[in-house]
Amino acid sequence: MVSIDAERLEAFMQAELSFLAQRPHEPLTLQRIVEASTPAKVAKLVHEELPELFAARVKHIEAVPGWADQPELVSIRDIFVQSFKDLRLSEPDLANAQSAASLSxxxxxxxxxxxxxxxxxxxLGEAMRKMRRGDADAESTFQAWADVFLSSRISTEMLTSHYTKIIEAAGVNPTQVGVVDTKCNPGQICQEAAEQVEKSFSEEAGAGDGIRITVQANNCINSQSEIEFSYIPRYLFYIVQELLRNSARATLEAKQAAAAAGTPGPGPIAVTVCADQTQVVIRISDHANGLFGNDEKIWSYQFSTSAQPLKAYMDCASPLSGWGMGVPLGRLYAEYLGGSMELMNMPGTGVDAYLFLKRIALDSGAGERAGQQAGQQAA
Known part of the structure; x- marks a missing residue:
């Protein structure tokens, strides 16, 4: 074993980080994720991809003028540097990685x-708020920077989530290939998100002032059967949840204003799910009088419907929540997986949010291979 002193190791790590950050890197597709359906394959993919992704993001932060004077950006950079070092100092035994135990x-x-x-x-959200207060003209530049940064983060979050799911698999769900469910039911997910948002806003508003959300899941127009498609259920839940939270808060405020004025309040939020053979579409409609002023502010990472402090989100399970990050980051997640999100604002009436999700063609053998691997691990 060769011994290297700490100073030389640090210099080597910094040189390697700079080198890997400059290498061309193709976006990580869902297809590549699903193909890594065994412990050995996913460990190899993680070991190859993550260091380059982290190195690129370190340099992305260092490209921001005055980044060293922003404590939050410094903290983020330090996080990525440490994770880069941990990965480069860890070598999975791919030759013997026949089970999760061999990769412990x-x-x-x-x-x-x-x-x-x-x-x-x-x-990141807090750093952006501080930059906005310091220079209003910097918002559009930082918005574009954040899009690139967060798109890269989706790659790493999806990859590490997939790794842990493959490693922890024990034949619980035969339709699950890591983070992807080949039988994802969008109607069911919308219903679960609606129930959670109803509960949280009822607790916030108090008795008698709750929010009602209705979900109508239609059959696929081609198969005339319940809608199912290959997708990442957790991401879909968070995206729908964030859209519902925005509609729910606007509806609650409109309801309280109507009660004070002695006029009828807004009706329930309506969620509609439909699909054909190429896409799944989810529409969320509210009657909370719509957005006033600049409609585009909803896509800004600076915009928030909530005034909760930063610490309230530090342990939140959702990767989308926090300081107004939900809706624009939700759109990034949808776009990363080949879909899109659009808002139609009707001033004085309400907002319709449309989520268009492409059906993803997966290798038909991926689920079978994952199931066989899960059986081997459970044995």
Whole structure:
């Protein structure tokens, strides 16, 4: 074993980080994620991809003028540097990676990275708020910078989530391939998101002032059967949840204003799910009088419907929540997976949000291979 002193190791790591950050990198597709359906394959993909992604994001932060004077950006950079070092100092035994147990050391590194990265989104949101206060003209520039940064983060979050799901798989769900469910039911997910938002806003508003959300899940117009498609259920839940939260808060405010004026309040929020053979579409409609002023503000990472403090989000399970990050980051998630999100504002009436999700063609054998691997791990 060769011994290297700490100073030389640090210099080597910094040189390697700079080198990997400059290498051309193709976006990580969902197809590549699903193809990594065994512990050995997903460990190889993680070991190859994550260091380059982290290195690129370190340099992306360092490209921001005055980044060293922003404590939040410094913290984010330090997080990525440490995770980069951990990965480069950890080598999965791919030759013998026939089971999750043989990758236990590497798996612990991934778990540690996921814990370390939990505050990144909200730290970024706080940094952006400070930059806005310092220079209003910087918002559009930082908006574009954040789009690139957060798109890269989706890659790493999806990859590490997929790794842990493959490693933890024990034949619980035969339709699950890591983070992807080949039988994802969007109607059911919308119903679960609606129930959670109703509960949270009822607790916030008090008795008698709750929010009602209706969900209508139509059959696929081609198969005339219940809608199912290959997707990442957790991401879909968070995207729908964030859209519902915005509609619910606007509806609650409109309801309280109507009660004070002695006029009828807005009706329930309506969610409609439909699909054909190429896409799934979700519409969320409210009657909360719409957005006033600049409609585009809803897509800004600076815009928030909530005034909760930063610390309220530090341990939140959702990767989208925090300081107004939800809706624009939700759109990034949809676009990253080949879909889109659009808002139609009707001033004085309400807002219709449309989520267009492409059906993803997956290798038909991926689920079978994952199931076989899960059986081997459980044996």
């Amino acid at each position: 050391d590497f798996t612990e590194v991934i778990y540690s990275i996921r814990r370390r990265h939990r505050p990144v989104t909200v730290l």
